[in-house]
Amino acid sequence: MTKQFVTTTVNGDTAEFICEPGESLLDALRGRLQLTGSKEGCGSGDCGACTILLDGEMVCSCLVFAAEAEGRVIETVEGMADGSVLHPVQRKFLEHAALQCGFCTPGFLVATKALLDHNPDPSEHEIRYWLAGNLCRCTGYDKIVRAVQDTAREMRNERKTA
Amino acid sequence: MNAPEAKSGFRHVGTRPVRPDGIDKVTGKAIYSPDFVAPGMLQGAILRSPHPHARIRSIDTSKAEALPGVKAIVTADDFPTLKSLMVTMGESAGNIIHVSRKCMAQGKVLYDGHAVAAVAATSAVIAAEALKLIEVDYEVLPHVIDIDEAMQPDAPLLHEDMVTEGVQPRPDKPSNIPTYVSKTKGDVAEALGRAAAVVEGRYSMPMVHQGYIEPHACVASWNADGQANIWCSTQGAFVVRMLTASVLGISQADIRVTPLEIGGGFGGKTTVYLEPVAMLLSRKSGRPVRLAMTREEVFRASGPAPGVQIDFKIGATADGYLLGADLSMKYNVGAFPGNGVQVGLITALYHYRFESFAMHGWNVVTNMPGIHAYRAPCAPQVNFAVESAIDELAYKLGIDPIELRLKNAVVPGDPGFTGGTLGEIGFVECLEAAKAHPHYSAPLGPNQGRGVAASYWINAGGPSVAAVSLAEDGSVLVTTGSPDIGGSRASMAIMAAETLCIPYEKVRVTIADTSAIGFSMVTGGSRTTYATGKAVIEAAETIISIMKARAAGMWGVDVADVAWGDGEAICLDPAKDNQRLPIGKIAARMNNTGGPISAEASVNPHDYLPAFGVHICDSEVDPETGQTTIVRYTAIQDVGRAIHADYCEGQIQGGAVQGIGWALNEAFIHDKAGRLDNPGFLDYRVPVCSDLPMIDTVMVEKPNPAHPFGVKGVGEVPIVPPLATVANAVSRAAGVRIRDLPLSPDRVYSAIKSKG
Ligand code: FES
Numbered sequence: 001m002t003k004q005f006v007t008t009t010v011n012g013d014t015a016e017f018i019c020e021p022g023e024s025l026l027d028a029l030r031g032r033l034q035l036t037g038s039k040e041g042c043g044s045g046d047c048g049a050c051t052i053l054l055d056g057e058m059v060c061s062c063l064v065f066a067a068e069a070e071g072r073v074i075e076t077v078e079g080m081a082d083g084s085v086l087h088p089v090q091r092k093f094l095e096h097a098a099l100q101c102g103f104c105t106p107g108f109l110v111a112t113k114a115l116l117d118h119n120p121d122p123s124e125h126e127i128r129y130w131l132a133g134n135l136c137r138c139t140g141y142d143k144i145v146r147a148v149q150d151t152a153r154e155m156r157n158e159r160k161t162a
Numbered sequence: 163m164n165a166p167e168a169k170s171g172f173r174h175v176g177t178r179p180v181r182p183d184g185i186d187k188v189t190g191k192a193i194y195s196p197d198f199v200a201p202g203m204l205q206g207a208i209l210r211s212p213h214p215h216a217r218i219r220s221i222d223t224s225k226a227e228a229l230p231g232v233k234a235i236v237t238a239d240d241f242p243t244l245k246s247l248m249v250t251m252g253e254s255a256g257n258i259i260h261v262s263r264k265c266m267a268q269g270k271v272l273y274d275g276h277a278v279a280a281v282a283a284t285s286a287v288i289a290a291e292a293l294k295l296i297e298v299d300y301e302v303l304p305h306v307i308d309i310d311e312a313m314q315p316d317a318p319l320l321h322e323d324m325v326t327e328g329v330q331p332r333p334d335k336p337s338n339i340p341t342y343v344s345k346t347k348g349d350v351a352e353a354l355g356r357a358a359a360v361v362e363g364r365y366s367m368p369m370v371h372q373g374y375i376e377p378h379a380c381v382a383s384w385n386a387d388g389q390a391n392i393w394c395s396t397q398g399a400f401v402v403r404m405l406t407a408s409v410l411g412i413s414q415a416d417i418r419v420t421p422l423e424i425g426g427g428f429g430g431k432t433t434v435y436l437e438p439v440a441m442l443l444s445r446k447s448g449r450p451v452r453l454a455m456t457r458e459e460v461f462r463a464s465g466p467a468p469g470v471q472i473d474f475k476i477g478a479t480a481d482g483y484l485l486g487a488d489l490s491m492k493y494n495v496g497a498f499p500g501n502g503v504q505v506g507l508i509t510a511l512y513h514y515r516f517e518s519f520a521m522h523g524w525n526v527v528t529n530m531p532g533i534h535a536y537r538a539p540c541a542p543q544v545n546f547a548v549e550s551a552i553d554e555l556a557y558k559l560g561i562d563p564i565e566l567r568l569k570n571a572v573v574p575g576d577p578g579f580t581g582g583t584l585g586e587i588g589f590v591e592c593l594e595a596a597k598a599h600p601h602y603s604a605p606l607g608p609n610q611g612r613g614v615a616a617s618y619w620i621n622a623g624g625p626s627v628a629a630v631s632l633a634e635d636g637s638v639l640v641t642t643g644s645p646d647i648g649g650s651r652a653s654m655a656i657m658a659a660e661t662l663c664i665p666y667e668k669v670r671v672t673i674a675d676t677s678a679i680g681f682s683m684v685t686g687g688s689r690t691t692y693a694t695g696k697a698v699i700e701a702a703e704t705i706i707s708i709m710k711a712r713a714a715g716m717w718g719v720d721v722a723d724v725a726w727g728d729g730e731a732i733c734l735d736p737a738k739d740n741q742r743l744p745i746g747k748i749a750a751r752m753n754n755t756g757g758p759i760s761a762e763a764s765v766n767p768h769d770y771l772p773a774f775g776v777h778i779c780d781s782e783v784d785p786e787t788g789q790t791t792i793v794r795y796t797a798i799q800d801v802g803r804a805i806h807a808d809y810c811e812g813q814i815q816g817g818a819v820q821g822i823g824w825a826l827n828e829a830f831i832h833d834k835a836g837r838l839d840n841p842g843f844l845d846y847r848v849p850v851c852s853d854l855p856m857i858d859t860v861m862v863e864k865p866n867p868a869h870p871f872g873v874k875g876v877g878e879v880p881i882v883p884p885l886a887t888v889a890n891a892v893s894r895a896a897g898v899r900i901r902d903l904p905l906s907p908d909r910v911y912s913a914i915k916s917k918g
């Protein structure tokens with residue numbers, strides 16, 4: 001089968017790669033672009049470790065064909081910090097110890113950013129349902145939810161004072 | 163959360179600083195095993211059996227070998243024949259022959275997913291193509307999954323040469339029962355005869371899986387001179403080295419194992435499944451080879467936790483004193499003899515003062531993957547039976563369930579679990595904290611029920627090595643061989659900073675490869691903060707002695723006149739005006755005052771103490787559907803002393819939630835053909851965020867006097883109580899006792915219906 005040539009935007013920069021027609025976007029990010037921040041926990045859309053933003057929408061990159069990235073805008077965990085300044089959610093995850101092994105963390109961070117982009121003041125219930133597609137086997141989610149609540153609070157306050 | 167809360171005279175212990183490896187893990191920079199790349203690396207893949215039990219007549223790899231891009235193929239023929247040898251992997255032990263057979267089936271396949279051949283190719287696509295071209299001729303054999311069926315005399319035999327150990331006289335016929343164990347105290351029948359109340363029941367649960375989110379993966383590179391590198395995620399690089407060397411029959415010093423970041427293990431990553439195979443593929447191809455499991459492979463072909471069937475009878479006096487316990491345990495250990503019921507025996511009854519007991523246990527092999535350690539391995543299963551029955555007994559006698567436990571709880575000085583007496587345990591303190599907790603007296607809503615359960619875990623000590631050295635500016639390097647699975651770099655840094663009386667940020671921690679530091683046992687058994695912590699503290703104390711000697715030399719005073727405090731040497735000689743030399747000044751001069759300042763400590767402590775936990779759960783059961791919701795959950799635990807308070811709480815919360823999943827949803831389900839029916843996270847349902855409330859934690863601190871900071875080990879006990887805690891809550895809410903896990907909606911619904 002013929003390989004595909006893909007031009008896309010990843011974390012603000014143009015990225016090009018050649019991929020197999022059946023290759024997942026997750027494999028292309030990890031294997032072709034060396035962006036191994038997005039993780040594969042299942043490859044079937046069940047764990048959320050591969051969560052990225054595609055044109056601003058949260059998707060499981062293991063369920064997207066790499067070829068579908070043509071002309072689209074991709075954001076991954078590697079693009080969340082502004083240079084060496086962490087995104088508030090990255091900082092809050094550290095402050096709240098919302099990670100143990102850290103393998104699920106990239107997916108949670110991207111999913112949380114997407115949540116807060118949509119809904120700056122989510123209830124605990126909304127947070128829990130928004131993140132229900134991201135599995136964490138280490139933390140029991142308590143500290144993750146608290147980190148998300150604290151991030152939302154801080155970002156709202158910043159917006160107010162801005 | 164993050165504000166330091168220094169207490170009891172400590173400056174760092176008990177605070178909540180950001181972990182040193184944090185930024186790497188929130189920016190995607192940390193390298194986990196599936197992320198690692200070696201130059202020229204090939205992609206490997208493993209062919210797995212579709213049958214749960216079959217003889218391998220032949221394997222024809224010729225077509226696969228002919229496929230362009232295929233560089234190596236490995237089958238059982240490439241593995242050396244091994245002599246029987248028991249090896250310990252930390253929390254579990256096994257025969258090296260079985261370790262080898264878990265990597266590659268030899269002669270027979272024993273479970274759906276058992277490896278039969280492996281390929282290395284220039285791409286993953288070619289490797290997958292090649293697997294399809296390998297022809298395996300199987301003679302399919304009858305299989306057995308169920309414990310009772312496997313124990314029948316005419317059951318299909320997994321191992322024709324396996325006879326039951328622990329039975330006198332030694333059986334002359336093979337069976338599927340590798341182990342029988344027993345332990346008795348007093349006359350149980352007589353004691354139960356005197357009981358005012360007796361509870362009796364059969365309890366069961368299927369196999370479950372650790373469910374770490376990172377699948378197993380490794381890269382191996384084996385050079386022509388025999389020296390090799392393995393990069394993998396593991397709870398114990400030294401175990402990987404020992405097992406790989408033993409399976410392949412080579413020298414341990416020839417293998418350098420570099421532990422990468424690890425995406426969860428929970429005991430499941432204290433052995434090898436892939437590494438010896440990747441090594442053989444690498445030797446054949448002359449190139450580094452990556453092997454990585456898919457999620458389906460993880461479920462079908464790693465090491466789950468045993469399913470059990472337990473018969474339990476227990477009796478007490480009218481005022482709630484436990485008289486006797488009669489316990490029969492059958493542990494389904496999967497395809498190979500494993501450490502199952504042996505641990506069940508020591509984690510069943512020893513938290514209460516039973517007047518008498520009789521315990522009998524059997525391990526049973528079946529056509530399922532061989533078990534491996536899962537967080538407090540083999541304890542949750544038997545604790546479920548014991549703590550469910552205690553709960554029933556309390557209600558039968560009309561005694562508050564915590565009160566009944568308090569009447570019977572073991573205290574310091576009572577007999578220990580494996581001999582000796584119990585040290586400074588905090589069981590009673592945990593029960594008292596549970597009783598006093600507002601959760602325990604809060605009102606319940608309609609269809610809600612409250613459950614409590616109590617448990618212990620033995621914890622572990624064992625060998626660890628740590629090195630501490632000074633940089634020229636007085637900052638400090640700590641090196642250990644204990645992989646950081648959930649924040650242990652932070653706790654090592656805290657303990658070193660506390661000992662040296664310097665800022666936390668001045669200490670940096672490295673997890674070394676197996677060639678860079680001496681042996682350490684696995685990160686497991688709740689031993690790391692305790693045992694490796696002791697090594698770090700001891701090495702740091704040596705550093706202080708050296709620094710004091712250097713300062714004495716610099717001042718020209720006797721070393722006895724130098725003290726250490728506040729990160730500096732203090733001269734006690736009044737003639738010297740109480741001069742001070744900060745660590746930075748001593749370090750700056752170290753190469754002129756005697757050379758580099760560095761120390762290594764090698765420890766093997768066994769003065770650890772068991773951990774106790776008491777959990778409270780409110781559940782709500784929908785009578786129309788049988789669906790259970792966890793409404794409120796509180797976990798109380800004696801932690802000895804929390805080094806990093808957040809990561810202690812995190813262990814308790816994570817363990818509790820794994821236990822909640824075990825109680826409510828998780829199960830290996832096999833179809834009639836003996837194939838695992840749910841090898842993915844869609845059908846093997848681990849708890850998700852929306853299933854749960856916040857998990858409240860109470861850390862009771864009764865320090866371990868044998869650890870400089872009082873550490874007891876926290877990681878495992880929290881998974882033990884939830885099974886019975888949740889079951890007790892559900893039984894109250896549903897108004898009917900359910901003795902089988904998981905408490906899936908259909909099971910709860912039919913229990914409600916059947917009570918009429
Ligand atoms: S890897 Fe994509 S959802 Fe699990």
Ligand code: FES
Nearest residue numbers: 100101136137138
């Ligand atoms: S921190 Fe390990 S899976 Fe979430």
